[in-house]
Amino acid sequence: MAHHTILVLGGYGFFGTRICQTLAGNQNIHLLVAGRDAARAKALAAQLGLPPRQALALDADAPDLARRLTELGVDTLIHTAGPFQGQDYRVARAAIEAGANYIDLADGRDFVAGIASLDDLARQRGVFITSGASSLPALSSAVVDRYLPRFRQLTSIRHGIASGARAPGIATMAGIFSYCGKPFQRLVAGSQQTTHGWLDLKRHRFAAPVGRRLLGSCDVPDLALFPQRYPGLDTVTFHAGFAGAPGHLFVWAAAQLVRLGLLRSLLPLVRPLHAISQWVEPLVSDKGAMFVTLQGTGLDGLPLTLTWQLLAAQNHGPHIPCGASIALAHRLASASSGGAPLPRGAMPCVGLLTVENYLAALQGHDVTEVPA
Numbered sequence: 373m374a375h376h377t378i379l380v381l382g383g384y385g386f387f388g389t390r391i392c393q394t395l396a397g398n399q400n401i402h403l404l405v406a407g408r409d410a411a412r413a414k415a416l417a418a419q420l421g422l423p424p425r426q427a428l429a430l431d432a433d434a435p436d437l438a439r440r441l442t443e444l445g446v447d448t449l450i451h452t453a454g455p456f457q458g459q460d461y462r463v464a465r466a467a468i469e470a471g472a473n474y475i476d477l478a479d480g481r482d483f484v485a486g487i488a489s490l491d492d493l494a495r496q497r498g499v500f501i502t503s504g505a506s507s508l509p510a511l512s513s514a515v516v517d518r519y520l521p522r523f524r525q526l527t528s529i530r531h532g533i534a535s536g537a538r539a540p541g542i543a544t545m546a547g548i549f550s551y552c553g554k555p556f557q558r559l560v561a562g563s564q565q566t567t568h569g570w571l572d573l574k575r576h577r578f579a580a581p582v583g584r585r586l587l588g589s590c591d592v593p594d595l596a597l598f599p600q601r602y603p604g605l606d607t608v609t610f611h612a613g614f615a616g617a618p619g620h621l622f623v624w625a626a627a628q629l630v631r632l633g634l635l636r637s638l639l640p641l642v643r644p645l646h647a648i649s650q651w652v653e654p655l656v657s658d659k660g661a662m663f664v665t666l667q668g669t670g671l672d673g674l675p676l677t678l679t680w681q682l683l684a685a686q687n688h689g690p691h692i693p694c695g696a697s698i699a700l701a702h703r704l705a706s707a708s709s710g711g712a713p714l715p716r717g718a719m720p721c722v723g724l725l726t727v728e729n730y731l732a733a734l735q736g737h738d739v740t741e742v743p744a
Contacts, residue, residue: 375400375401375402375708376400376401376402376447376448376704376705376708376709377401377402377404377444377445377446377447377448378395378401378402378403378404378446378447378448378449378450378701378704378705379404379406379430379441379444379446379448379449379450380392380395380403380404380405380406380450380452381406381407381430381432381449381450381451381452381453381463382406382407382432382451382452382453382454382543383404383405383406383407383413383416383452384405384407384409384412384413384415384416385407385452385453385543386543386544386690387452387477387544387690387693387694388405388407388450388452388453389416390690390691390694391450391452391694391697391698391701392405392416392420393420394694394698394733395698395701396420396421396422398701398702398705400705400706400708400709401701401705402426403420403422403426404426404427404428404444404446405417405420405422405426405427405428406427406428406429406430407429407430407453408429408430408431409429410427410428410429413427413428413429414427428444432451432453432462432463433462437462437463437466438465438466438467438469438470439470441466441467441470441472442469442470442471446467446470446472447472447473447704447708448472448473448474448475448701448704449463449467449472449473449474449475450475450476450477450697450701451463451464451474451475451476451477451478452476452477452697453543454477454478454479454543454544454546454547455480455543455544455546455547455550456476456478456479456480456483456484456547457480457483457547457550457551458480458550459478459480459483461486461487461489461490463476464476464487464490464501464503464718465490465493467499467501468490468493468494468497468499468501469497471497471498471499472499473499473500473501473704473714474499474500474501474502475502475505475696475697475700475701475721476502476503476504476505477504477505477506477693477694477696477697478503478504478506478593479504479506479508479547479592479593480547480593481556481591481592481593481595481596482596483503483593484503484504484509484593484597484720484721485593485596485597485720487501487502487503487504487718487719487720488718488719488720489718490718491717491718491719493718494716494717494718495716495717498716499716500704500713500714500715500716500717501717501718501719502700502718502719502720502721502724503718503720503721504593504720504721504722505696505697505700505721506693506694506696506697506721507533507662507692507693507695508533508592508593508594508610509592509593509594509597509598509720509721509722510695510696510721510722510724510725510730511662511682511692511695511696511725511727511730512531512594512662512664513594513597513598513601513721513722513723514725514726514727514729514730515664515680515727516529516598516602516664516666517723517726518680518726518727519666519678519680519744520602522670522671522676522678523666523668523669523670523671523676524668524669524670524671524673525604525668525669526602526604526605526666526667526668527604527605527606527607527667527668527669528605528606528607528608528665528666528667528668529594529598529602529605529607529608529609529664529665529666530607530608530609530610530664530665530667531594531609531610531611531662531663531664531665532576532587532610532611532612532613532662532663533612533613533660533661533662534576534578534582534585534587534612534613534614534615534660534661534662535612535613535614535615535660535689536615536657536658536659536660536684536685536687536688536689536690542642542643542646545642545645545646546639546642548590548612549623549637549638549639549641549642549645550637550639551569551570551590551591552569552570552623552626552627552630552637552638553568553569553570553571553626553627553628553629553630553631553632553635553638554568554569554591554630554631555567555568555631556568556569556591556595557595558589558595558608558609558610559595559599559605559606559607559608560606560607560609561606561607562606562607567589568589568627568631569588569589569590569591569627570588570589570590570623570624570627571588571589571624571627571628571631572588572589572611573586573587573588573624574586574587574588574611575587576611576613576663578661578663578681578683579661579681579683579742581659581683581685582657582659582660582661582683585613585615585617585620585661586613586614586617586620586621586624587611587612587613588611588612588613588620588623588624588627589609589610589611590610590611590612592610593720594608594610595608595609595610597720597722601722601723604668615657615658615659615660616657619649623638626638626641658685658686658687659683659684659685659689660683660684660689661681661682661683661684662681662682662692663679663680663681663682664679664680664681665677665678665679665680666678666679666680666744678744679744680741680742680743680744681741681742682739682740682741682742683739683740683741683742684737684738684739684740685738685740686738688737688738688739689739691734691737691739692734692739694733695730695731695733695734696721696724696725696730696733698733699725699729699730699732699733700714700721700724700725702733727741
């Protein structure tokens, strides 16, 4: 049986490690752990029982990236080396040039929505290119697609995520803090309205044992993609929050200073805040959750509201954003051996996975679905 060679760029990072740990168990996949630090790549490869030759130093900004991918015989590249806010598509372009599929975990609104600009190139090379293979928009859109047949007209999507205690990586935090206090547009009550990153403070009650959490407004791909994908929507909002209320209130207050022009950005605070969050991790909840609330008119013509939730315990929440890339990687490896192929071209990661596909990639973790 032919092996499908998958290179995980940033493979020893926060999300890359989790992806590699799962893909290493697929006998159809030849896994390459890559990143700027060869020593860290080799350490993870050894931990996973892979030979040293399957760990390598590779820089996303290297001008010869396409040539290296070709020499390595890469079939699929999974890009986890964020933050994606402000990145261009050089890694995706290198993958296309090398004739490799490309998957990333980007959460940058413009980055994910703009990946379709590579569609013609991807089709010419016959490769699959997708951006946003993460909780948003891959899982959130899968939830909407599941329940959409229960609506005559869907008018509102309000969704959010509350993290557990485990701090994300530096790159993820940099992406989150890059728009703290900065204005962005979202669809509310039929018109584009301005809000600011991590403001618009709300208290949301999740199912037990997560309970009440503070959430702030976030600029995510769904805000751009959902109004296009689901005609008739008049509201799309997304909020996120931290495990501990004091930490969330600190970020909310700092975002206010940015909005008022008293601070230019929170990016200089990323490293100290990351260190503090690691220090306080034992003191806050190890549980996180995600919700998607849909509102509109049901098939009977009456108002209908549905809420779906996903609960994570034991600090297993960080595995959830990895589910899409894992599920897609398994499908690509299966396609190499005669399974159903994924579409050719470049597209945001919406409509590619079902909720069941996604959650199957999270088996073995303390993640529980609460269906609507």
